[in-house]
Amino acid sequence: MKRIASLSAAAAVAALPAFAQNVKVTPLGGIDGELCALDRAMVFEDPNGTRVLYDPGMTVAGPDDPRLGKIDVILISHMHGDHVGTAHNKAPNSGTCDKPDTSVSSVPNTNAVDIAVKTRAKIVTGSEMPALFAAKLRANGGDPANSILARFGGSVTIGGVRIATVTAMHSNGVDGDIIGGELGKTMKQAGIAGDVGLATGYVLRFSNGLVAYLSGDTGVTADQERVVRDLYHAKLVVMNIGDTFTTGPTEAAYVINDLVKPESVIPSHANEAGTVNGKARPGSRTEAFMKAVKVSAYLPLSGRTLEFDANGKCAAGC
Ligand SMILES: [Zn+2]
DSSP states (O other), X not given: OHHHHHXXXXXXXXXXXXXXXXXXXXXXOSSTTSOOTTOOOEEEEOTTSOEEEEOOTTTSOSTTOTTOOSOOEEEOSOOOIIIIISEEOSSTTOBOSSSBOOOEEOTTTOHHHHHHHHHTOEEEEOTTHHHHHXXXXXXXXXXXXXXXXXXXXXXXXXXXXXXXXXXXXXOOEEOHHHHOHHHHHHHHHHTOOEEOOOOEEEEEEOXXXXXXXXXXXXXXXXXXXXXXXXXXXXXXXXXXXXXXXXXXXXHHHHIIIIIIOOSEEEEEOOSSOOEETTEEOTTSHHHXXXXXXXXXXXXOOTTOOEEEOTTSOEEEOO
């Protein structure tokens, strides 16, 4: 009797830390419980409590969005308006899933910078984006030292989360509306965008050992095999699937099935109403991707938290 009791107590002790060691992923999309056209934003919460906001875009309803909570780090894959946030919705659940509300302008500041000023989060970007974000923080009462560089091949560790940037085959022009003033207006009229170097993806290593690859907007690259898989061993991937601007469902599935080969994948950047009542919409790119991938795939439904263990296995909310 005593022996059984001590065994089950040992099992409970063994189970507890494992349960507590999950990384929580919560999409902050346009409509609760759905994957909608402009959804990019996700919060990754390390088991140690560090909270990382990825590509706030237009569906985080500005710095006062009640879903944000504490934010320690903001990642911005590149400067396009749907990622850095040149506008945003009035409140969560405004607009419709295929026609999101983007009625509140965020230029020239950007939604990302407004959120960083309010939360005092650090902005970690690659290429030559840190100087732009430092200038924006300075201009808006934030601390320019909170804009931090992680250029390809390097990394920074903040709050126990190691952050590296990786190749994204994409463009990265800064819209004249973000530059602002006469210069911004002249550039916009001429159809010329500002240059802050290459777009990026991210590889995050959380304190429980989970490695996650956030693709950003990208085409298919050999680095997805040689760097993201062979060097970093990513077990969880957030993969952009929207086509035209980034990999479509077939190319994105190839990246997952043949190049990165993670344990789990979360599609993102669908550029369509990807779900209806929380299920992949028949005939959608989202459905095509979910059918084409051979690893476990989980829809990022806004406000629904998924938990992943160190090996990238979905442990809760799946
Ligand atoms: Zn995009």
